Amino acid sequence: MSFKLAIIGRPNVGKSTLFNRLAGRKLALVDDTPGVTRDRRSHTAKLYDLEFEVIDTAGLETAEAASLAGRMRQQTETAIEEADLICFVVDAKTGLMPDDRAFADIVRRFGKPVVLVANKAEAKGAQSGFLEAWELGLGEPIGVSAEHGVGMVDLRDAIVAAIGEERAFGEDEDEGEAFAAEPLIGEDVSDEDEEAIPAYDSTKPLRIAVVGRPNAGKSTLINSLVGEDRLLTGPEAGITRDSISVDWDWNGRKIKLFDTAGLRRKSRVQEKLEKLSVADGLRAIRFAEVVVIVFDATIPFEKQDLTIADLIIREGRAPVLAFNKWDLIENRQELLAELREKTTRLLPQVRGLQAVTISAETERGLDKLMDAIEKTHRVWNTRISTGRLNRWLEGVIAHHPPPAVAGRRLKIKYITQIKTRPPGFVLSCTRPEAVPQSYIRYLTNELRQAFDMPGVPIRMVLRASENPFAGRAKKRT
Known part of the structure; x- marks a missing residue:
């Protein structure tokens, strides 16, 4: 920009209402409670x-x-710089x-151009303020009125x-707005021919x-990855409220990291602000x-951990598990073996999780961690030709045919990848x-093993083949 x-x-x-107005989207959480925003958030804007x-x-x-308030102020001063x-x-x-007068003195010390905005100017009695x-x-x-869009011309x-x-x-x-050109995540991709399957x-x-x-x-992890104190961290639980995106370059690859608020059990989420987070x-x-x-890692595999993992798998995202605070663990080899066993046993929906x-x-x-992320993303984008799939299906059915239901044998004709x-x-x-x-689980597991697709959700849809004679009345002779 x-x-x-x-x-x-x-x-x-x-401030966040004005931010959303300039960004053209409701990105920042807005509530009547003071101090909703804690981290600094940036976005492209148009006025x-x-x-x-x-x-x-x-x-x-x-x-x-x-x-906490002092650390929030440091983040704000970094934004001013x-x-x-x-x-x-x-x-x-x-x-x-x-406080307005005190912070106006701080702003003057930075020596940067300032635009003074009197927000909520549409309110009754706002003229005196x-x-x-x-x-x-x-x-x-x-x-201006950030909520109603009044005074934007004067602000411009x-x-x-x-x-x-x-x-x-x-x-x-x-x-080069690389991310803006990307399609929405989760959209189906067009089905390529066997010879035209692109490489990762x-x-x-x-x-x-x-x-x-x-x-x-979570926030500490992102700060360590990007190499700066970009996000607010501390011993207090629930510091992060907004989902903050951070742009980062890793080995020449552009990464957009999203920090999110901690997800507690649904029964414990009562306050409106936490629901928004x-x-x-x-x-x-x-x-x-x-x-x-x-x-x-000190208290892994709580019930909420499994609920979060199941949610991500059902959403069809590519999951990677990161056991943090490993420096606090003493019996590491013993715990590592236990974590591997629990991962396989408690998350059977996706075998081979990274x-x-x-x-x-x-x-x-x-x-x-980054190597595991790239490997999982590579598998998540896997495309297999129809020819290979049907050759595999022929062998699998020969080894373990579909069962008979109500005395009638089920027939599987072919398989193809649609997305x-x-x-x-x-x-x-x-x-x-x-x-x-x-x-269906048997076919999914065999497919995962045969084509080396560990650690990602696999969708399997069954459809009946069309009968060209269906709906036609039998002709009388």
Whole structure:
């Protein structure tokens, strides 16, 4: 983008609402509760003829550096350092607060162009708060309503005046929006001919979501991968609320990492804000390709861990298990054997799951994790020619024929692959509703083993072959 704009201000002044307005999508969680946003989030934005990158930040609060609020403030200050232009938001409805004046002094010290925005200007009695904003000494306030889209033209003009026309309308040096050109994850791909099956492209962008229970180390893992304190971390459980995307380059391959809120048992999720966080995390899972399920190695395979894994498998994503906090384990060999046995026994839906022991804190095992992710993604994109599939099917049926149901033998005629991501197959057979699930599982497991497809969901659909004479009345002679 031509420039970066950071939206800052004290909690609950409408920063995330303005961020969503500029981004054109409801990306950031919005609630009346102060302090909803904790991590900084960036996204491409468009305001009429302006195109730029907008950064949403946590509300500025006065607190000790080691506290959660203090760490949130450090994230905001990092965003200010990265930005070319600062959008300082105040609440015109409530008027100026002491924190507004204190943080205005902090903004001045950075010496960057500032646009002062008086949000909620549509509210009754907001005029007095709008006039108070002049006292901050940051220039003329722009009255807007981020929720209703009022005052966006004035905001656009103020941005151009603050940063200059040359910078505001400058050409983007990097036109290659690799992720924007990607199709939606989960869409069926067209069926290629046997000779035209493409090889796996290890340079294409990849989307990875990191999920797990609260306090399993998801944000710490992403920070260790990207090599910076990009996400807010700490000993407190449930720090992450929004699903934050982080762009990263790994061995020349563009990666988009999604950090998600910790997923607790459904019965424990009562507050509205946590429900929004969980829903945001589920959306990240659906639009990811590979999902890394982070387990706490000190208490692995809790019931919620298995529920999360089952959800990802049912969604058809490519799962990878990461047993974090391995540096805290003493009897490692014994626990490793136990984890392997439990993985096979407790997650039988997908045989051969990739599982890696890591320590996000000490950055141990991260290379193995990325290798496992690429291997799983390669399998997830597997396409097999129809000829190979039917030669395999002929041998499997000869070894173990379909059972007879109600005294009539079931016949399986042919198989073909209809999609990838995950691999999906159609079996043409007689009486598909009568085929036992045990036989479908047998075919799925044999298919997984024969074509080396461990660790990803496989979809198997049964269809009856069309009868060309169906529906025709018998002619009388």
